Amino acid sequence: MDPKTTIDTAEPRALKRALGEYRTPRLMRSVVELMATAIPFAALWILMWGTLSAGYWLGLLFAVPAAFFLVRLFMIQHDCSHGSFFPSRAANDWVGRAIGVLTLTPYDLWRHSHALHHASSGNLDRPRIGGIDTLTVREFRGLPLRQRLRYRLYRHPLVLFGLGPTYLFILDHRLPVGFMRAGWMPWLSTMSTNAAIALIVTAMIWLVGVIPFLLVQLPITLLASSIGVWLFYVQHQFEETLWEHEDDWTFHETALHGSSHYDLPGPLRWLTANIGIHHVHHLCSRIPSYRLPEVLRDHPRLRHIGRLTLWQSLSSVPLVLWDEEKRRLVSFAEAHTATTHGAC
Helix, strand or coil, X not given: CCHHHHCCXXXXXXXHHHHHHHCCCCHHHHHHHHHHHHHHHHHHHHHHHHCHHHCHHHHHHHHHHHHHHHHHHHHHHHHHHCCCCCCCHHHHHHHHHHHHHHHCCCHHHHHHHHHHHXXXXXXXXXXXXXXCCCEEHHHHHCCCHHHHHHHHHHCCHHHHHHHHHHHHHHHHHHCCCCCCCCCCHHHHHHHHHHHHHHHHHHHHHHXXXXXXXXXXXXXXXXXXXXXXXXXXXXXXXXXXXXXECCCXXXXXXXXXHCCCEEECCHHHHHHCCCCCEHHHHHHCCCCCHHHHHHHHHHCHHXXXXXXXXXXXXXXXXXXXXXXXXCCEEECHHHHHHHHHHHHC
């Protein structure tokens, strides 16, 4: 048996050390991955614009694959923020900043908030920055009625995966709200990205016109935003995820067991840049996305940790509260039933 397959997945620290050999990015592979994403995205955008005269509904068919390629660009930006896509830090940063203009995401600001997410994911006692807001059953019960209703509205699927992503990428990313005390970096990152977005939008409107630009870009952006938020949601919001209080929380344990292995079909796995292998990513974020399948190949036990299929992931939508007694996510109905029975 290959010695790699014998590593004990119950020892996340040892596993992380073993995964160090996968951290080295391959320059030519990175360039190919970038080109194989950016060129089809541009081609689909042009194709969608070119078919407007033949009927808008025909053009909308191209919005779906274009949105997935935009998501894939975001995942490359995500790799860049971890310094894992290119061997050069400068290349990671400048490619990440350039992609951030297309994804409407200020690169340096997002890199900062995403690092906080990695550092505190699964910790019930730290601010939940850069993730989906999730309350414990106890926290929810302690809220006044108005705030409970607000949380219920926030967790409604139409808000969480529809209105929320639109607000997040189009409006919320335009100002560094929540990072006002972090110095000049959030402002510089956000305002420079906004300026670049304005420049590109102006140029595109000059080339194709206001209405054609909006008819092409808006559907792509809205679809990509919803897909991106769904992916981020299912990476941590599943029934058997792991959250702990500060005294019991450890980075390695919650990285491996508090993140899912979203086992998508091959084409979707490629279009989402293997981000579904999220438990490995959280354990060792410096592994380039295109090398994550190597980890599962060499360490097959990791395939079964936190595994969710596309169909199984749909059952995670009603799970909205962390039950500290049952140590799993539960629905509002389940939390209410437990409360009622407890009162009896």
